[in-house]
Amino acid sequence: MIANNLNEAKAQVDAWKIAGEKVVFTNGCFDILHRGHVEYLADAKFLGSNLVLALNSDSSVRELKGAHRPIQTQDDRAAILDALESIDLVVVFDEDTPAKIIHSLLPDVLVKWSDYSTKTIESSDTSIENGENLKVVPVRPCLVYESYTADAPQTANDDEHVFRKDAL
Numbered sequence: 001m002i003a004n005n006l007n008e009a010k011a012q013v014d015a016w017k018i019a020g021e022k023v024v025f026t027n028g029c030f031d032i033l034h035r036g037h038v039e040y041l042a043d044a045k046f047l048g049s050n051l052v053l054a055l056n057s058d059s060s061v062r063e064l065k066g067a068h069r070p071i072q073t074q075d076d077r078a079a080i081l082d083a084l085e086s087i088d089l090v091v092v093f094d095e096d097t098p099a100k101i102i103h104s105l106l107p108d109v110l111v112k113w114s115d116y117s118t119k120t121i122e123s124s125d126t127s128i129e130n131g132e133n134l135k136v137v138p139v140r141p142c143l144v145y146e147s148y149t150a151d152a153p154q155t156a157n158d159d160e161h162v163f164r165k166d167a168l
Helices: 006-020 033-044 058-065 075-084 099-105 128-129 145-152
Strands: 023-026 050-056 089-091 108-115 135-139
Touching: 006 023, 006 050, 006 058, 006 099, 023 033, 033 050, 033 145, 050 058, 050 075, 050 099, 075 089, 089 099
Parallel strands: 023 050, 023 108, 050 089, 108 135
Antiparallel strands: none
């Protein structure tokens, strides 16, 4: 499902929560979708019942990656991502960070790739501010490509990482 706006996304997330389902959240540009993205999104989905992906708008991607980007429009990126089995909801955002969406949706789990840490992920303090049970779970790219295993970045608290059972 592609939400037309944040209110529509919130209504869907609220319905999932009322049904007792665990909501997982991630975000990104996903301008040039590759296998690493697809496997990362599958790992994220494994952490709950429903995966919400907040997608950077075209203007947001240009701001982050330069005037030559995005390669694909936000509508095309949203349609491609929505077609993935792992993604249940796509919502486009224009802001520099997904903080507004995170604070509105209050997901149960916030997932980012391992180039982030729990200290640098936007809105990781949402659980404290809103009394929600929000976990921040970095996912290592070494799960995606075995050749990365030896060079995979490590964090001081390696138990923060989550692995799909079939990836171990």
